[in-house]
Amino acid sequence: MSNPFNLLSQQRFGPFFWTQGLGAFNDNVFKTALITQVAFNTASLTTLDGATLATLLPGLFILPFFLFSASAGQLADKYEKSQIIRMVKVLEIGIMLFASIGFLSRSLLMLALALFLMGVHSTLFGPVKYSYLPQHLQPGELTAGNGLVEMGSFVAILLGQVLGAWLGSLEQHALFTSLSVLLVAVSGYHLSRGIPLSPAPVPDIKINWNPITETIKNVRTFWAQQTLWVAIVAISWFWFFGATLLAQFPNLAKNVLQGSERDFISLLSIFSVGVGVGSIWCEKLSKGKQELGLVMLGAAGMSLFAWDFASTTGSIQQQLLTHPALTLHTLGGVDDWRMLLDVALLGVSGGLYIVPLYVLLQSRAEAGYQSRVIAANNIMNALFMVLSAGFSVLLFGMGVTIPQLFAITAAANVLVAIYLCFRQPEYWHSVRDYLRGLRG
Template sequence: MHNPFSLLTQPRFRPFFWTQGLGAFNDNVFKTALITQVAFNTASLTTLDGGTLVTLLPGLFILPFFLFSASAGQLADKYEKSQIIRLVKLLEVGIMLLAGAGFLLHNLVMLALALFLMGLHSTVFGPVKYSYLPQHLQPHELTAGNGLVEMGSFVSILLGQVLGAWLGSLPQHEFVTSLSILLIAVSGFHISRSIPLSPAPVPEMKINWNPISETVNNVRIFWAQQTLWVGIVAISWFWFFGATLLAQFPNLAKDGLHGSERDFIALLSIFSVGVGIGSVWCEKLSKGKQELGLVMLGAVGMSVFAWDFAATAGNIQQQFLAHPGWTLQAISQLDYWRMLLDVALLGVSGGLYIVPLYVLLQSRVEPRYQSRVIAANNIMNALFMVVSAGFSLMLFGYGLTIPQLFAATAGLNLLVAAYLCWRQPEYLSSSVAYVKRWFAAD
């Protein structure tokens, strides 16, 4: 496949792509609109402290991943996937009706419940999302399919956050926000009706509803295959790395760069587009094959550009300290554009890193266990994202600045890359072989 975008014209992929994209879009429109309201209009919703709520609310969205991922993986292996997707999208319509009522009534309990249920919606959809692709794509199309899905997800997240922030800032936002999230949900359900059938791999399976024992069972499955275990650690590390950086973009733009919301949106947009470009670029670089050689190249790029981003942002910060009263426009434009280029290349490197890892899970897991392994991966992802917040708080407690946090994360990324190569030498050997082939081709 020379043009990965040709998949977007095919019925086996197109409705699935737009359905998952609209789901990620709606998640972020609702979350961001809610957090914007809590941050800037706390009194209209509750007497509780706004800062505390802004910190706690994202946790409500992540909590279902710990509670229900094990069950979601079993459902995706036991039942036909297009039916699960349509039921999940129907659930989303109901959740958005609840959220809309919460906005109109200024009821924080209803909004918090809707946020939790949207986390449940994403939890159930996750295992289906990645196990659907191997059923409808040829092995040589998996890289292109995953690249498009990752691109669509990051662009949807970006657009959802921008729209959600704008909706949440409107003077009379309640009706417009409620109508918007409901229309997005209805659109997603309508498109999902065109998703083709995906037969269940294990229809005879008896579901274990105990999340703890089932999670233990899933861990045993991939622990017995160290290739899968290391792959899951590698994917989860990507979400740790990304969460650590993205969580600090607003504070960096406001306090470190003395900028505005426009600068925060610029950082977020450039990073998201970079991941999208890197994800799709994987198809060209891998020539349709499973190419683990890109993983370590992406990891090195993530560290190099994160470190240079940290150094440049730190230099800008030092100039502000040396010249109180300066604005961002007075700082060297070369430094500013260099920082944005670092963010773009950091995103591209992340795309090159993550796509081959998802292809690894899809191509090397026995089909009857595929959804359950992906569900276990989702639990690990959520855990690593929670740990990333504790990691940042710990380093801030030692007095580190945001650029220093980024530099420390870049260094830690190299240690994780070394661990991956030690546990699974295939990552290093594939990278060396890929570079040799690249030079030989030149």
């Protein structure tokens, strides 16, 4: 299609887009406000160590993806999707009411439980989010639709984190955070009422509520379909790669660049906008087709710009250590701009990498299994994000610096790209054919 943004004005896509965007936004407003309070006002909430809590709380949000994704995939295949979305939005309002009581009463237990429940909310919504699109978009529109969803999600996450950090720093943080998350939750439900019907593909499916056996069944099913399985691994690697880098942005800004929260927000903002640009750019570069060649081009960009970012930040760190009187903003030179350009192009490359993979899952999974494919993908995504934390802890324990961690991750990304081409030669053939088409 000529202009992907035209989808936003259409009933089949617009209400869904804004509903999912507000959900991602609210997740991050609440989560960031809570972590900000834990980081700066631990004593008023608990006797536990603030740094430990700030590490453990995000794990509570991820845990439901392991426990309930398999069941969520079955529900999304069994029931009409717009009904599920509205029920999830009602659940969100209830969770935010519960969280508001936790904020106002300074109950860390209630807030931690609310964070876990928001993870349940996101787990239920995930399979619906990506299996909805093939039901309402034409095959030639899937790249545009997924590009808009990825763009919207990253911008929503960014804005949610910025607002959550600001709300968490206010003197009357409990009141204003409570009002904000409740308003967003109610707005999300209101918008969800405009989402059109999406008939259940397999209404007769029997739900298996045992998360362990259903997860094992899902893994076995899609392991047998190597095209889907390799795509799931590739998507999960993107979240490993992104989680490894983004988790270090605050420490990078503070300890390596000797900057402030403003510098951290700048890095996060530029990266998020870059992913959005890359996601939208996919539609133009693929010309409405499923273009796996962009996956390998995106992977190449991810390694190249992550490596250069590591080199540049390492150079800046050395200059600041050599000249203690200087700061990041008084240092000057090309390294500062080069660093920001690397972050932007790293985000663009990530957008080019991830969107065609989601299109592949949606277009090649059988209609009756699309939600369960996404559920299996969500389980793997959560696992890889947990592994990324262990990967970083292991390397830091070996004395690796943050710039060195970025360089090692960039090198690992090259190995993953080679693995993808080895397991599925279609990726290599696609990029070769795509480049030949550009020259022709």
